[in-house]
Each structure stands twice: as structure tokens, then as C-alpha cells.
Amino acid sequence: MFKKLLSFFLVFSVLVPAAASAHSLYIQAGRYHVAEGKNSPLFFCYGHHVPVDDAVRMKKLNHITVQKPDSKTYGIKLRDEKSLHSYVIDYDMPGTFVLTAATNPGHFTTWLDEKGRKRHSIKPMSSVADRASKIVSSLRSSQWTKTYVVCENPSAVFPAAVGMPMELVPAKDVSMLKKGDLLEMQVYMDGKPYHGDGYWDATYNGFSTQAEDMYIQRQEISDGKIKLTIDVTGRWFVRFFTKKKPAKASPDFLQEKKTATLVFEVPNERIRPKLDSH
Secondary structure, three states: OHHHHHOOOOOOOOOHHHHOOEEEEEEEOOEEEEEEEEEEEEEEEEEEOOOOOEEEEHHHHEEEEEEOOOOOOEOOOOOOHHHEEOEEEOOOOOOOEEEEEEEEEEEEEEEEOEEEEEEEEEHHHHHHOOOOOOOEEEEEEEEEEEEEEEEEEOOOOOOOOOOOOEEEEEOOOOOHOOOOOOEEEEEEEOOOEEEEEEEEEEEEOOOOOOOOOOOEEEEEEEOOOOOOOOOOOEEEEEEEEEOOOOOOOOOOOOOOEEEEEEEEOOOOOOOOOOOOOO
């Protein structure tokens, strides 16, 4: 049955626009430098418009985890709702906190029905096998996202990597970045440097209000290394993804997409004089 199902799915090895437009997930902090004892929220950007776009369903999130400066971690209990999933974090010790999140894998299948009409489904291709004359594409997508928040002062040792299945690992403490700096990042896969191919892009808050209008347009790399010049101060969003055939053939998808995102903030000097009161 499995062989028959696979032989049924004759496809073109192309990247279709619908699959390429899948929502990206970025975790953000309300503030990136806080005083000890301060409570501050985290929240998400989910979609194509930076810094905030669509709401996130609870079932889309696999987990949200906070790593404290002493390396201890705890998970956030998710609310059963569709929202920005904002949760207040208690910054109760000095040092660098790491906020991370992951999605549950999602599917996107493009197929032709018996009359040759193109259809789209957010289900595995096996779910449309009995209705499809051809599977055009079928994608399984997983995402991991990360950001760093400094309480009082940065940790002596910057917690660059935290062991996610896929993550962007900065070569320097992002809280120390200034305008004009070059930030180098290494993609990690399963806790080890990834030296394969993939694609990255980046933007900053305020560059554009248009969907997927990134400051650094898509760049292809073959060594898992990203080099980003910090041209402006502000909040930066970096994204890297791979899209490949699965290691083992599956009746549910033909390609597997893995995405890692990173958000960090480069502060600016005060622009206007401080007023005495509100």
C-alpha cells in the first residue's frame, strides 16, 4: 500500500509560491534590557509583516521555554486561545535570559483534482490522495525561534547556543552590538554546527510595512554561516531555512522545511531630551 501511495505522487521538484509564503514565527521581548525584579512580556510575530502580524493558535506552538542566567529552564503554560500569546516573564536575577519557542510541524499540500483544478490544503498529502489526480507539492514545516534579554548586565559567558534542533548562533553577545558592527552567525542543527546549504534574509522594524519586503533579501549560502552588517539601530529579525527531501520517503510529505529565526535589539542613544514628567 505504501509503495502504491508513493508511486501515485508523481510531482515536479519545484518550489511553489504558496508553500514559500508559509507564516514565519519570531519570538520577541517587550524590552531587551530590564532591571532586576522587573516583569516584562514576551510575544510573537507570526506571518509576513514585521513586527506583528497574525494571531497564533495554541496548537501551533509546541512550547515556549525560558532559560535563566544560571542555565536553569522552565516552560510557559500555554493558553488555549488564538492570540499573540503574550506571557509576562519575571526577570529575577542579573544576566542574560534566553526566550525560545518551537512550532508543531505543519503541512501544506498543493494538488490537482480530477478536473485539473489546483487545490491547496494544510493537511498531509495522504489526506487528499483519494481526491487528487496529481500532487504538485507537499511540505512539512517546523520552526524554532529565539531572542535574548539582559537583566541588569549581560552574563559573563554569552549563552549563544541553547540546544534547539535548529538555531542561529551569534558569534558575539548581541546585547553589545552597535551600529556599523558585523554580526556573524552560525546555523546549528541538533546541537552541532551546520555546514550545509540554505537561505537567509533579514530586516529591521520600520524598514517596510509591506509583506516580506526584507531589508536583506534572500541570500543563498552553502556553509551555514551568515554575515549581517548592522546598518541601523533598532529591532532586527533574521531568518534561515532549508527545504529538502526527507531522509526517508513519507506518505505525508515530499519536502521538509526547517526554519530558525532570531530577534535582537540594537539600542540607540536618546534622540530627544528627557522631560520632567509625563
